[in-house]
Amino acid sequence: MAGGWQEVNRKPAVTVLTGESRIGVLEDEKMGARYTFTTTWRVHAPAQLAWDVIAKPLEWPSWWKGVVAVEELEAGEPNGMGALHRYAWKSALPYKLIFEMRVTGVDEPDRLTGRASGELEGDGAWTFMPDGEVTVVRYSWDIETTRPWMNAFAPLLRPAFEWNHDWVMNSGATGLETLLGVEVESVDEPRRRRRWPIFAAVGALGAGLFLAARRHGKRH
Numbered sequence: 637m638a639g640g641w642q643e644v645n646r647k648p649a650v651t652v653l654t655g656e657s658r659i660g661v662l663e664d665e666k667m668g669a670r671y672t673f674t675t676t677w678r679v680h681a682p683a684q685l686a687w688d689v690i691a692k693p694l695e696w697p698s699w700w701k702g703v704v705a706v707e708e709l710e711a712g713e714p715n716g717m718g719a720l721h722r723y724a725w726k727s728a729l730p731y732k733l734i735f736e737m738r739v740t741g742v743d744e745p746d747r748l749t750g751r752a753s754g755e756l757e758g759d760g761a762w763t764f765m766p767d768g769e770v771t772v773v774r775y776s777w778d779i780e781t782t783r784p785w786m787n788a789f790a791p792l793l794r795p796a797f798e799w800n801h802d803w804v805m806n807s808g809a810t811g812l813e814t815l816l817g818v819e820v821e822s823v824d825e826p827r828r829r830r831r832w833p834i835f836a837a838v839g840a841l842g843a844g845l846f847l848a849a850r851r852h853g854k855r856h
Contacts, residue, residue, distance in 0.1 A: 668757065668780025669790035671797065675805045677773040681816065685762040686771050687745035689815065690762055693721050693737075699811040701728050702804045709736065722754075727800045731800045755782055775805070 656791030679686050689695075696703040704724040712719030719739045726732045735754035741761075742748060748762040765772040781787055812818070 668782055669787050669794075670780050671777075671801075673775075673777040673779075673801050673805075675775045677809060677812070678767075679771045679812075679818075680769060680772050681771060681818070683745045683766050683771040685816070686773050687748075687764055689812065690764075690773070691716065691744070691748055701749075701807040701811060704732065710738075712739060715742050715744065716748075725804065728803050729796060729800050752779060756780070757782055777801075789802045848851070 677686075677806040694707045694708060696706055701787070702725055704726045705722075706724075707722045708719065709722055710718065710720040710764060716739050720736060722734065722736050724732060724734045733755050735752050737750045737752050740749050740751050740759075745764050747764070750760050752758050756779045758777070760779075761776045763774045763776075765774070781790070784837075786793065
């Protein structure tokens with residue numbers, strides 16, 4: 637394979653950089669709180685190998701901690717264009733997200749894009765850029781939350797959501813390490829956050845879940 641993959645005896649390295657996020661201005665709970673995340677993995681392996689793993693979401697639950705289930709709703713074209721999947725994610729925080737993702741662009745092995753709908757709405761894009769023997773794999777995630785309680789408590793929940801996103805993506809890197817038998821090195825310093833915003837976020841999360849449960853109970 638390219639990049640001397642078969643000739644190298646030592647374990648190749650994957651470098652994980654966790655990007656920053658931002659949240660938009662929230663006027664009321666009916667408006668979606670907007671988040672933009674960027675995560676970069678420097679994978680010491682051919683782009684095609686990285687593509688073959690990332691472009692098969694039905695297999696994610698077997699190696700990516702946090703991915704509870706992936707269901708294919710529509711197969712799409714032979715190359716995956718137009719395919720529709722339903723994802724169920726569970727993280728370190730006490731809630732689960734379920735949303736659908738339709739593939740909107742396939743340029744193997746360079747770029748894969750999709751459009752999310754459901755409890756998250758927005759766009760995601762994987763890019764695979766060769767850099768010598770390294771493949772720079774970058775995921776851009778520009779989404780809005782649709783759950784009323786998430787939007788109502790968005791200013792307080794932002795630190796928790798950011799931390800949660802980092803946890804999910806780092807879990808993916810760890811899973812990639814196990815799947816490919818490679819080393820994973822995180823070269824990005826963790827976000828420095830004071831403890832009180834995290835405590836406030838956890839409190840707001842608990843309050844949001846309580847209110848959501850009450851609303852659900854009233855409907856039934």
